[in-house]
Amino acid sequence: xxxxxxxxxxxxxxxxxxxxxxxxxxxxxxxxxxxxxxxxxxxxxxxxxxxxxxxxxxxxxxxxxxxxxxxxxxxxxxxxxxxxxxxxxxxxxxxxxxxxxxxxxxxxxxxxxxxxxxxxxxxxxxxxxxxxxxxxxxxxxxxxxxxxxxxxxxxxxxxxxxxxxxxxxxxxxxxxxxxxxxxxxxxxxxxxxxxxxxxxxxxxxxxxxxxxxxxxxxxxxxxxxxxxxxxxxxxxxxxxxxxxxxxxxxxxxxxxxxxxxxxxxxxxxxxxxxxxxxxxxxxxxxxxxxxxxxxxxxxxxxxxxxxxxxxxxxxxxxxxxxxxxxxxxxxxxxxxxxxxxxxxxxxxxxxxxxxxxxxxxxxxxxxxxxxxxxxxxxxxxxxxxxxxxxxxxxxxxxxxxxxxxxxxxxxxxxxxxxxxxxxxxxxxx
Amino acid sequence: xxxxxxxxxxxxxxxxxxxxxxxxxxxxxxxxxxxxxxxxxxxxxxxxxxxxxxxxxxxxxxxxxxxxxxxxxxxxxxxxxxxxxxxxxxxxxxxxxxxxxxxxxxxxxxxxxxxxxxxxxxxxxxxxxxxxxxxxxxxxxxxxxxxxxxxxxxxxxxxxxxxxxxxxxxxxxxxxxxxxxxxxxxxxxxxxxxxxxxxxxxxxxxxxxxxxxxxxxxxxxxxxxxxxxxxxxxxxxxxxxxxxxxxxxxxxxxxxxxxxxxxxxxxxxxxxxxxxxxxxxxxxxxxxxxxxxxxxxxxxxxxxxxxxxxxxxxxxxxxxxxxxxxxxxxxxxxxxxxxxxxxxxxxxxxxxxxxxxxxxxxxxxxxxxxxxxxxxxxxxxxxxxxxx
Numbered sequence: 180x181x182x183x184x185x186x187x188x189x190x191x192x193x194x195x196x197x198x199x200x201x202x203x204x205x206x207x208x209x210x211x212x213x214x215x216x217x218x219x220x221x222x223x224x225x226x227x228x229x230x231x232x233x234x235x236x237x238x239x240x241x242x243x244x245x246x247x248x249x250x251x252x253x254x255x256x257x258x259x260x261x262x263x264x265x266x267x268x269x270x271x272x273x274x275x276x277x278x279x280x281x282x283x284x285x286x287x288x289x290x291x292x293x294x295x296x297x298x299x300x301x302x303x304x305x306x307x308x309x310x311x312x313x314x315x316x317x318x319x320x321x322x323x324x325x326x327x328x329x330x331x332x333x334x335x336x337x338x339x340x341x342x343x344x345x346x347x348x349x350x351x352x353x354x355x356x357x358x359x360x361x362x363x364x365x366x367x368x369x370x371x372x373x374x375x376x377x378x379x380x381x382x383x384x385x386x387x388x389x390x391x392x393x394x395x396x397x398x399x400x401x402x403x404x405x406x407x408x409x410x411x412x413x414x415x416x417x418x419x420x421x422x423x424x425x426x427x428x429x430x431x432x433x434x435x436x437x438x439x440x441x442x443x444x445x446x447x448x449x450x451x452x453x454x455x456x457x458x459x460x461x462x463x464x465x466x467x468x469x470x471x472x473x474x475x476x477x478x479x480x481x482x483x484x485x486x487x488x489x490x491x492x493x494x495x496x497x498x499x500x501x502x503x504x505x506x507x508x509x510x511x512x513x514x515x516x517x518x519x520x521x522x523x524x525x526x527x528x529x530x531x532x533x534x535x536x537x538x539x540x541x542x543x544x545x546x547x548x549x550x551x552x553x554x555x556x557x558x559x560x561x562x563x564x565x566x567x568x569x570x571x572x573x574x575x576x577x578x579x580x581x582x583x584x585x586x587x588x589x590x591x592x593x594x595x596x597x598x599x600x601x602x603x604x605x606x607x608x
Numbered sequence: 609x610x611x612x613x614x615x616x617x618x619x620x621x622x623x624x625x626x627x628x629x630x631x632x633x634x635x636x637x638x639x640x641x642x643x644x645x646x647x648x649x650x651x652x653x654x655x656x657x658x659x660x661x662x663x664x665x666x667x668x669x670x671x672x673x674x675x676x677x678x679x680x681x682x683x684x685x686x687x688x689x690x691x692x693x694x695x696x697x698x699x700x701x702x703x704x705x706x707x708x709x710x711x712x713x714x715x716x717x718x719x720x721x722x723x724x725x726x727x728x729x730x731x732x733x734x735x736x737x738x739x740x741x742x743x744x745x746x747x748x749x750x751x752x753x754x755x756x757x758x759x760x761x762x763x764x765x766x767x768x769x770x771x772x773x774x775x776x777x778x779x780x781x782x783x784x785x786x787x788x789x790x791x792x793x794x795x796x797x798x799x800x801x802x803x804x805x806x807x808x809x810x811x812x813x814x815x816x817x818x819x820x821x822x823x824x825x826x827x828x829x830x831x832x833x834x835x836x837x838x839x840x841x842x843x844x845x846x847x848x849x850x851x852x853x854x855x856x857x858x859x860x861x862x863x864x865x866x867x868x869x870x871x872x873x874x875x876x877x878x879x880x881x882x883x884x885x886x887x888x889x890x891x892x893x894x895x896x897x898x899x900x901x902x903x904x905x906x907x908x909x910x911x912x913x914x915x916x917x918x919x920x921x922x923x924x925x926x927x928x929x930x931x932x933x934x935x936x937x938x939x940x941x942x943x944x945x946x947x948x949x950x951x952x953x954x955x956x957x958x959x960x961x962x963x964x965x966x967x968x969x970x971x972x973x974x975x976x977x978x979x980x981x982x983x984x985x986x987x988x989x990x991x992x993x994x995x996x
Contacts, residue, residue, distance in 0.1 A: 513728055516680050520639070534665060534681030535644045586727035590720065 201522040202571045206406075206500060206561030207355055207383060208526055213408035213453050213562070220410055220449035230442045231433060240444045247451030254458040255402060255417055256391025263416045263434045264442055268382040268403035270427075271416035272302035274438060275378040275399045276349055278424025280310050283346040283376070290346040291317045294337050296329050297544035298359070301530055302401075303349050303380055304540070316346070320544075326491040327359030327545050335369050342373040350377075352384035352400070356528040356541040356557060357490030358501025360388065367396035376422065382406055382414075386457040387465050387498055392417045399424075402454075404446070408562060409453030413446035468560035469499030471569055475558060476502050478573040483580050489542060489555065500560040503528055505547065509554040509583035512536045517579040518556075523572055528557035612731040614638045614792060617717055618671060618679070620664030622807045622814045623736025623795060625671035629810055630794040631734045632675050638734070640672035640679040643721065645688040646825065671812050682724070684716055691715035693825055697838045700861040703888035704963025707779065707933060708823055714782040722790055732792045738769035739777040740796030741788065742973075744917075764788055766916045766974040771799035778933050781967035781977035784914050832862045844893025846873055849886060849902055860893050866903055866959020873897065884959070904956035907986050910949040910966040910978025917975065920944070927968040927975055929953065931960050942968060949978035956985065 228240035403414035430439030
């Protein structure tokens with residue numbers, strides 16, 4: 180039986196990796212909570228009080244929520260009234276995409292076109308697709324270049340085909356798989372020129388890049404707590420004043436009547452603490468993990484010379500904490516399993532269906548073939564990452580890739596497999 | 609005992625969960641793998657199919673959690689479609705009656721999965737099959753490895769389960785000695801009742817999960833409907849054993865030799881006795897029916913023989929033959945003839961369908977198998993398929 184109270188688990192919960200503990204290179208999936216955020220959350224959980232209640236206990240909770248809202252607003256270039264708390268990134272993306280689309284359907288001429296890149300996170304991608312399939316939206320996927328970047332000219336051309344019919348544009352700030360950082364300010368500028376709402380999922384960008392609602396010119400930005408040292412379950416849609424999406428959740432009318440539901444005071448408190456720390460340490464943090472990432476890229480390319488770094492070259496167009504490779508002749512799930520067995524946690528980067536990794540829609544949209552899209556791995560860095568993580572990966576990646584290649588060769592057509600060994604020969608006969 | 613790196617194939621059922629738990633408890637380094645066999649899995653179990661839904665994948669994952677082993681899902685949908693489903697349809701189209709479980713063991717679990725596992729560094733594949741791998745005693749040392757050692761430690765023979773009602777050695781009879789040398793069947797010495805009790809004791813939620821039956825890839829259990837959707841309607845006559853047309857059908861692939869129900873031939877036979885499917889001729893689309901005694905055969909040709917141990921010489925040998933899953937065994941003399949397996953039964957068997965496996969046993973031990981391709985009754989004037 181697994182002992183859930185093991186020493187290494189306790190260290191991880193406190194955000195420290197004890198010596199000899201597994202190598203965690205999947206911070207883009209989720210990253211350890213900041214000890215300060217954890218302490219704030221635990222301290223707040225002791226208190227009773229619904230922030231919507233009118234009595235003293237309610238007022239106390241409300242004060243915590245509003246102070247948190249102010250901290251988050253300050254960090255992300257928004258006014259406090261522009262912070263709409265949600266349960267996280269997925270809900271904020273749904274609210275932005277569906278809510279803004281629905282809000283643009285009234286009036287003499289409904290606006291049915293939804294423009295989004297083909298490399299969006301599934302929270303945007305599937306919301307947009309759902310609008311197309313069930314709400315009569317005309318969906319147009321904006322194409323990206325081979326590095327995963329959207330040119331403002333591509334957006335402009337798409338809008339100009341019929342500017343008055345565009346309901347909204349959604350372009351993620353930084354891609355969760357390949358780390359491509361879009362020219363968000365220039366893209367938002369194009370949309371603003373035509374008076375079109377512009378949403379950006381900034382979940383991955385927050386904490387690594389300066390993310391500002393005001394400076395970006397975006398209408399709405401998605402951020403979430405658990406990618407920056409806060410808890411899972413608290414996020415926000417930063418929503419410009421005067422923009423009123425149709426709610427997805429109806430109920431008590433909390434959060435500007437846009438998002439009903441009792442606010443999670445403790446999680447919001449911890450989210451705000453994490454945002455504050457992440458913002459204060461952002462540039463130093465980005466430089467540090469950028470160096471680790473550069474080192475990892477050099478190591479992998481020297482050990483596996485034919486590995487392909489997907490996405491933009493390290494620099495201003497790529498998240499500092501992201502490295503994403505295709506390993507020709509390998510399957511991503513085999514690589515992941517072999518690394519997992521050696522204590523290295525990483526991701527194929529793409530979504531799973533019932534545990535089966537699908538070829539990455541991001542890589543396919545960037546023009547990669549199915550095999551390259553299947554044989555990929557993502558390594559992402561965070562606050563607790565160290566050079567020891569890079570070194571540990573460096574010592575095992577060579578043999579892991581070699582083994583995964585052997586498995587693919589083994590699965591080759593029977594004619595080739597018959598030379599692979601007695602069992603393959605028996606199976607092929 | 610040597611600790612092995614073991615891949616435990618976990619369907620989400622009770623047997624494979626307990627098998628994985630026993631392998632882990634024995635000290636092996638076990639990794640659980642659920643095989644995704646359908647490109648479009650349905651969410652929930654319906655009826656008695658028990659391995660291919662998202663709910664089954666979840667059950668397998670939870671069992672792995674409780675056992676405390678890593679768990680992954682391997683996508684085998686393409687290989688399964690090509691090697692099992694397409695083969696199933698093609699065999700019916702040829703007038704045969706295939707056994708897809710056997711095919712899955714032969715081509716997926718102990719071929720595609722085993723090959724990938726070995727390439728990725730595993731030593732053996734462990735499943736919840738009710739069958740035993742018994743070490744062939746080393747005369748020098750008298751070493752006995754036991755069911756949890758895997759075949760790697762020495763030569764093994766495949767034998768029937770301790771639970772005769774659940775014995776699955778028949779569907780493993782298609783495995784070669786090389787495949788068996790990488791297999792581990794930890795449940796062979798236990799009864800199903802014992803396995804369920806152990807699952808409950810180990811806190812595995814699948815302890816009470818119903819056994820799976822039927823063909824896992826036919827969601828509603830309607831094999832004939834499935835075949836019609838794949839092969840289209842192909843009407844043809846149903847003729848009596850004396851050649852008289854007594855009915856019609858929408859596709860000869862809907863029938864199995866020995867079948868009595870569902871023939872939909874209105875008038876009773878002249879003698880008033882029930883009629884059975886005697887033969888299926890896929891080219892002309894003719895289904896031949898007749899009285900049960902014409903189903904008796906005692907000569908069988910089985911193609912593509914495989915051997916669980918050493919291949920026999922070409923000399924005739926005595927064996928018992930099992931001709932269908934959970935069927936009785938028949939004493940027989942067997943020999944190899946030009947790459948085919950010839951079987952002469954000591955007493956006739958009734959309703960032997962082409963496409964099923966003929967598995968040879970020596971007592972409890974599986975010797976090998978072949979796929980039944982022709983049958984006949986030796987003292988009849990003509991072979992069955994030509995009797996009219």
